[in-house]
Amino acid sequence: MDANPRPTLGMVLQHLGPMLLSTLAGTPQYLTPVGGVVVHDPGDPPAMPPGAILLGVGVTDPDEILELVALGNRYDAAAVVIRQPRDRGPVLPDEGTVVLGLPAGVAWQQVIGVLTTAMQSALHPAGRGLDGQEAGDLFxxxxxxxxxxxxxxxxxDRNSVVLAYSDHHGETDAIRVEVILGxxxxxxxxxxxxxxxxxxxxRESLRPVFLPPLALSDGRSTRGRVAVAVRAGDEILGSIWAVAxxxxxTEKDDLLLDASRLVALHMLQLRAGADGARRLRTDLLATALTGGPEARSALDRLRLADRPLIVVALTLGDPAGGAAAAVHVTKSQRVAVSFQVHLAGSWADAAVxxxxxxxxxLVPARRPDTAVSLEFxxxxxxxxxxxxxxxGIGRVVEHSAELELSRADADRALRVLARRSAGAERVARASDIEAEAMLLELRDLALASKRGPFGAYARLLAYDDNRDSTFLVDSLRAWLDAHGDVMAAAAATHVHQNTFRYRLKRLSEIGxxxxEDPAARFALQLQLRLWPPDSAGRSSK
Incomplete structure (x- = not known):
């Protein structure tokens, strides 16, 4: 059996359902393995793995649609998805890659999310349940x-997240459409x-509950629902909703109740499988990032070996203690899943x-400008x-042994970004913040050896500290930033030029x-960067 099975086109189309996609041309080859989800960009053509589902985001011109279909045929795409034309569209070929239509009102980002979920679905061969369905196959x-x-x-599930839905069965309503899309x-x-x-x-009923239609404020018609909780002992795992x-x-109520027990088994197996897969992916990624002897094997299992790679690191704000820390962990887990979905449109094989x-x-660097596209x-x-x-975005590395260098880059970029003030840039490539990162590392070395401000800078800090001010150090910084231009420095500190000249004389005497000494100026500039007065002034005593 394939250790890394790929979903077929039939599985993916079942996952989306006929409400979301309709066949415009060609015949779906349901057993075709899907190799990835690719968003078409004519200005920056992405790599096209065999069996890709090619999304024509923004492609509406008839000639461009035909070019997109021809591209899908050329690269053996499993399907081409376009926005369903409002008017009569181009005459599409009946042979070759199937062309699917996305109706108006459905966001491409929603479709990418659903497709990515289908792509990540594992095959669960163990056990069968209702109607011979494989265990874990909620659809x-x-x-x-x-x-x-x-x-x-x-x-x-118990958080009202849709895990699966049936095909269209009779008339539906606006609520069901929005639930499936979102x-x-x-x-x-x-x-x-x-x-x-x-x-x-x-939650309290042990049998299905009938809920009358909702009265929506915009006047749209809705239908009633019958819902039953999905339970595993005393734990509520989720719910099943039927349009009615x-x-x-009584007979159908009993059938729905019996079905909820089988669904509970499927959900438990899915949860165990998802937890296991998540732990395995985390372990493989951690092993790869260390760059040790097992890194190559881990990359093989992630299908990322022998490819140039970039490490990306993302973190949220520092959590508070107690319950806030637990919320932070949960939010970080959700962000990881969202980031995987976001990357999948351009890098379906990225590991997160x-x-x-x-x-x-870990993002494959297929082209020289991958880092630029990734930053965007x-x-x-x-x-x-x-x-x-x-x-933070690290460097491109060619070998598994160098991955730890790219990770170190990304971590350094995170550290620099975390020290910046609110409203500053929140994304950076390591190469763009190298000077700031080196200063932080130099400061770490100085602190590790219990060294701090010295010489003239230490004397100026002590003078200001004794007077509970920073005016001498501020004047020095303004003068150095203005490259010795007294007029510009005086304007920056909002004082008269003569007053500023007096301050320069005083700081030269006190320091x-x-x-005129370039070595002294360099030493002062360096220490201003390493120990700005807001972090060094009070601690220098």
Whole structure:
């Protein structure tokens, strides 16, 4: 058996369901292994693995659509996805790669997220349940339950995140469409259910509960629901929701209840499998990042061996203690998953894992400008998804033994970004902040040997410290920043030129150095960077 099975096109299309994609041309080859999800960019063509699902984001011109389909045929793509034309679109070829249409109103980012989830789905050969479905196959379970009770089904976890859903089964409503597209129950609907006691009734009842249609403020029609909790002993794992205009018959209620017990087994197996896969991926990534003798083997298992790689490091703000620390860990785990999804559009084979409180990613560097593209993507991710995160990007390395160098780069970039003030840049490549990183390392060396400000700088700090001020050091910094231009330095410190000249004379006397001495100026500039007065002035005593 393949140790790293790939989902087939049939599995992926089942994951999305016919509500999201429709066939515009060609015949889907359901057994074709899917090699990845690729977002088409004509200005920066990505690598195309065999069996890729090629997404034509922003491709609407008929000629460009035909070029995209031809590109898919040339690289043996499993499918090409385009925005479904509002008017009559181009005449698409019936032979070759299947062309799928995405309806208006469905965001590409949602489709990428669902596709990535399908790509990461593992095959679970052990055990079969309802209607012969493989254990862990919640989409198959949803379809089987739908057939049994003749209703559209969604299966959710206890946080109202959609795990699976059945194909369209009769008429649906706006709520079901939004739930499937967003992969979770929207807050507005969840709030309605809480207000009317629906969630409490589902948690407390041992049998399915009928919920009348919701009255939406915008006048859209909705349908009722029958819901039942999915339990494992006293623990509620999630719920099953069926679209129904009236309560189910006793027979169908019993079928739904029996199905919930089988779904519980599937969810437990999925949870165990997901935890195991997450731990394995984390261990492999940690091993690879150490650069030791096992790094090559770990990269082989991650399918990243013999390729130039870049290490990306991401972390959130420092957590407080107690409950806040637990929330921080949970949020970091969610950010890791989101970052994996975000990367998948351009680098489907990137590996992402949370190590301690830092999210690390190994990204293949296929082109010389990969670092630039990666920086742009990371900025987009921080702005849209994790605006309290900072991201460091390491160098490109050619060999597994050098990965620890790229990781060290990314970690140094994080440290520099963490020391910057609020509102500063939150994403940086290590090569762009090398001077700041070297200063931090030099300061570490000095502190490790219990060395601090010395010479003229120490005397100026002590003088200011005794007077509870920083005016001499501030004047020195303004003068050095202005390259000795008294007029500019005086303007920067908001004093008259003569006053500033007097201050220069005083700081030269107190510091016991000559303003004309280049070595003295360099020593002062270096120490101002290493120990600025806000961190060194009070501690120098």
């Amino acid at each position: 198959g379970m949803a379809g089987a339950i739908s057939d049994l009770i003749d209703a559209s089904i969604t299966i959710e 992969r979770r129950t929207p807050e507005v609907y969840a709030g309605f259910d809480e207000e009317r006691g629906a969630m409490r009734a589902i 205009d009236k309560p189910l018959s 894992a949370l190590l301690d409180d830092t999210v690390y990613a 993507l990371c900025r987009n991710f921080v702005e849209r998804t994790a605006n309290d995160a900072i991201v 016991e150095f000559s303003l």
